[in-house]
Amino acid sequence: MLKMHNVSKAYITDSVKTQALQSFSLEVKAGDFIAVTGPSGSGKTTFLNISGLLEGFCEGQYLLDGQDVSKLNDKDRSRLRNEKIGFVFQSFNLIPELNLFDNVDVPLRYRGFNKAQRKQRIEEALNKVGLAGRMNHYPTQLSGGQQQRVAIARALAGSPAFLLADEPTGNLDSQMADGVMALLKEINASGTTIVMVTHDQEQALQASRIIHVRDGQVEEVIHEQKAIA
């Protein structure tokens, strides 16, 4: 479903070359819940950005749902990102001027759904994260945990095959973090593939596979189990 083979990515600034990923190879299958761990600067986020088509890469091959993404133009990459991928960020990235309904609506607008379809999907997504009753509220009126739930609802509304989460509990206290993790597991159980970058070993252990990354390479698969339902 997601297949990277010998992918390399280097950043060059003022004649300093930083190798973020080097011969990175990984295969993610449908229904997986992958936790990506590693020290800061190891290349976790770069991997996630390349997976989510937010960044390009220098060498190697990346197939998303069997499609070679390196040959796509901006429009096609954007469409693929919209249809196949949902993002959850550490800092939620909600738009403060829009209410919850309109925040969840953002990806659906670029899909070309009609008004009724969008409304149905937004309500379903917000219902799934337990915030259906607050769709007219604004992000600042919510707690951090609730904001992250809205971000998850936004990611889910378009029914993506992948959910890419970059330290989704990094800005939350432990109680809220547990709630978000439970929600992610529930989503995974219902069939959505999840790739989550995390520093938290406890959370990593809840994934079906843990990929440890160091110096831009997959160092080892240090744990493998079925996601706890």
Place this chain on the structure above:
Amino acid sequence: MFSYYIKLALVSMRKTPGLVALMVLAIGLGIGAAMTTVTVNYLMGTNPIPHKGDDLFAIQLDSWDPNEPHSEPNLPPDQVTYTDAINLIDSAPAFRQTAQSRTAQVIELTGEQGKELKPYLATARTNYADFFPMFDVPFLYGKGWTKQEDLNSAFVAVLSKQTNEKLFGGENSVGKTFLFGAKVMQVVGILDTWAPLPKFYDLTTGAFDEPEALYIPFTTQVSNEWGRSGNTNCWKPVDGEGYQGFIQSECVWIQFWAELPNEEAKQDYKSFIDNYAREQKKLGRFPRPLNNRLNSVPQWLEVQKVVTNDAQILMWLSALFLLVCLLNTIGLMLAKFIGKSGEIGLRRAVGASKQSIFNQHLMEATCVGLLGGLFGLFLTWLGLQGIQSLYSNLNNALMQLDIKMALSAVLLAILATVLAGLYPTIMASKVLPATQLKSQ
């Protein structure tokens, strides 16, 4: 997506009202200054009688000084002598033609009405009967005088609408009488509102001045030896004595117009005046080489430089000012769009293409431009009101913002803002989502 982009533009504008207000102010000021001068220039140069502009001709005869032209580059005088005016009226083959001048005399009413209205000085246009049909002058009541009345130097008058209101309360006063220059004049017609802009038929007394209070036969002015209220230019001293001496002189003081409805008529007329000039040379007049001209209305406005160089320079200066305002707008918009990098990054991440981001921000620039345009329109109106109060002698129509100009102002504002917003918009669409999302 169009309505979605409008919604996003409004949300975004509400988010930074200060920046938006500054942009609207900058665009409004630029548009206001530019449109005020453009409007005045546009109205200055507009053909006031477009449907007949190419059939009406201002006649120029070069009866001037052998040593130097009336004006450079080798232009004949803009008016004609009395001798030539009368000769052309008598013999020139025009469909219609008129000589015209002006005279200022005291107007007063007789009888009971005279007690209510104080005598006052009024300027009359003196012309021939053809003047009214030639220039499509609209009548409210009555009509112009007849050719016979021209020949008789009759005491008849056509009043402007305002004068009729002042003298007779706006009623149909045809047949009534009043005193003009102490002569009893009979009203034969009342004009409807008529104030062509520019006042093409007489550019010598202010191209943008209000029309005269009344119209009387030219022959009546001359037979009563009434003085002229206009420009007179002479290239040699007046030989004779008194009024008769003056009108026999080489001084030019009469505007002469002919209506020539086709090319053939125009050629005939031109041949006639050239032959006339040759005849006059034999009599010792017209010492300069043959240089007679027929100017259509647009040509006449051009030759007489109705749109002054100062007005044009002012227009270009205000265009530069608009440019400076737009440069400011570019800076402000760049600041605004950079402030939205996080949102743009997110939109890119969830599936917006660069084109979508570009369109969204172009719509925002358009909305800002629209607001700036409306504000600019208000400032233009204010500017024109200001000019109107400064130059009260000028024709008010010069300071009118018509629908065409108002729409142009708003369109110009939108176009200019979109152009100014192009660079910030392109920059916005180039935001790298990965960098923005991590840095939030």
